[in-house]
Amino acid sequence: MLTIKTNYSLKPHNSFGLDVKAKYFVEYENADDLAEFLSNRSSMVNAQCSMFHIGSGSDLLFTKDFDGCILHSAVKGIEKIDECDGHVTLSVGAAENWDDFVAWTIAHGYYGLENLSLIPSEVGAAAVQNIGAYGAEAKDFIVSVHCVDMHTGRQVRHTKDECGFSYRRSNYKEQWRGQYAITHVVFSLPTEFHPNISYKGLSDLPTQGLTAQDVRNKVIELRRSKLPEPSQLGNAGSFFLNPIISADHYNDLRRQYPDIPHYPVTDNAQCSMLNVQCSRLKVPAAWLIEKAGWKGKSLGRAGVYHNQPLVLVNLGGATPDEIVALAAAIMEDVQHKFGITLKPEVIYLD
Numbered sequence: 001m002l003t004i005k006t007n008y009s010l011k012p013h014n015s016f017g018l019d020v021k022a023k024y025f026v027e028y029e030n031a032d033d034l035a036e037f038l039s040n041r042s043s044m045v046n047a048q049c050s051m052f053h054i055g056s057g058s059d060l061l062f063t064k065d066f067d068g069c070i071l072h073s074a075v076k077g078i079e080k081i082d083e084c085d086g087h088v089t090l091s092v093g094a095a096e097n098w099d100d101f102v103a104w105t106i107a108h109g110y111y112g113l114e115n116l117s118l119i120p121s122e123v124g125a126a127a128v129q130n131i132g133a134y135g136a137e138a139k140d141f142i143v144s145v146h147c148v149d150m151h152t153g154r155q156v157r158h159t160k161d162e163c164g165f166s167y168r169r170s171n172y173k174e175q176w177r178g179q180y181a182i183t184h185v186v187f188s189l190p191t192e193f194h195p196n197i198s199y200k201g202l203s204d205l206p207t208q209g210l211t212a213q214d215v216r217n218k219v220i221e222l223r224r225s226k227l228p229e230p231s232q233l234g235n236a237g238s239f240f241l242n243p244i245i246s247a248d249h250y251n252d253l254r255r256q257y258p259d260i261p262h263y264p265v266t267d268n269a270q271c272s273m274l275n276v277q278c279s280r281l282k283v284p285a286a287w288l289i290e291k292a293g294w295k296g297k298s299l300g301r302a303g304v305y306h307n308q309p310l311v312l313v314n315l316g317g318a319t320p321d322e323i324v325a326l327a328a329a330i331m332e333d334v335q336h337k338f339g340i341t342l343k344p345e346v347i348y349l350d
């Protein structure tokens, strides 16, 4: 089934909780519905208007009403394809809530995703972003991704290798942006529990008798202690990418700020995205923002989270302009104080 709504409020569809409207909001239940919409688009909506596919909107910043067509998958379901050699293969609808899926896997004796508990995402977007946390990444378990080609309406299957996964990235997020609508993601999960608890925060869990549910509970506890729950305080997780700077620049800064932290850059895709050479160093954006005095500060109804300065929050009733203004003020200040250009991690939509 295809549902088309006009002048539709996106408030429940963006984790900042911004009250913006989409000219058209189109939801499809399967690949055929979407193909039908794509081929008959001109009779259903203004064919000239731009299209953007959303998931649960937790990595997005709508900067104003969207004068186009927002597409949203309603493809649901978890289907067991196969179980052999200690692994189960599951095909999961793109619109399934990620954390509900993680809970479902543990309840059914399928493991590996427990470290990725509570990440706000739909299953389709989990592949776009290659979500990761606590030493695990979605790509570790993805076998293939099924999509509809937005230009031809044809159904396409991409193998894991074709998806080009890297740190918080995939081809869907980069060179294929806007080209495919993901309908299903296929996962292969071990049917035996092998704890992955070497990551900071999990390493003190007792190994004796440890269950996947114990790991999930710990991850949820840690996440809740650090990050605001979007339903209570609108936010989109980490707002900025960690910048990468030259060794010379870093050494200059260290003379003034001896405590400035840095990490080696190990991910080539990240370097090319930031358009820098990989011999450079990564500096935590959170440190820069805190050092610039923004932690816990606000501008209008937009604020910097008191516990984690990388997270910008809607303090209640904020407009898109207020979030944009706060982000711009932080970027300007960090540029002025450290000569570093912060880049947003969240996707700006206008």
Ligand SMILES: Cc1cc2nc3c(=O)[nH]c(=O)nc-3n(C[C@H](O)[C@H](O)[C@H](O)COP(=O)(O)OP(=O)(O)OC[C@H]3O[C@@H](n4cnc5c(N)ncnc54)[C@H](O)[C@@H]3O)c2cc1C
Pocket (backbone or CB within 6 Å): 015, 052, 053, 054, 055, 056, 057, 058, 059, 060, 073, 094, 119, 120, 121, 122, 123, 124, 125, 126, 128, 129, 130, 131, 132, 133, 168, 172, 173, 180, 181, 182, 183, 227, 228, 229, 230, 235, 236, 237, 238, 347
């Ligand atoms: C409190 C909080 C904590 C977070 N913590 C983490 C974390 O620990 N690790 C992490 O990796 N991320 C984290 N994030 C970021 C966010 O959860 C991920 O980016 C997530 O994958 C976004 O999912 P979504 O369904 O909300 O997608 P959206 O934000 O709606 O969309 C994200 C991208 O996916 C595309 N997309 C969505 N669905 C489809 C589809 N069916 N077909 C094609 N393209 C699609 C969109 O076009 C867009 O480019 C956090 C966010 C918040 C708010």
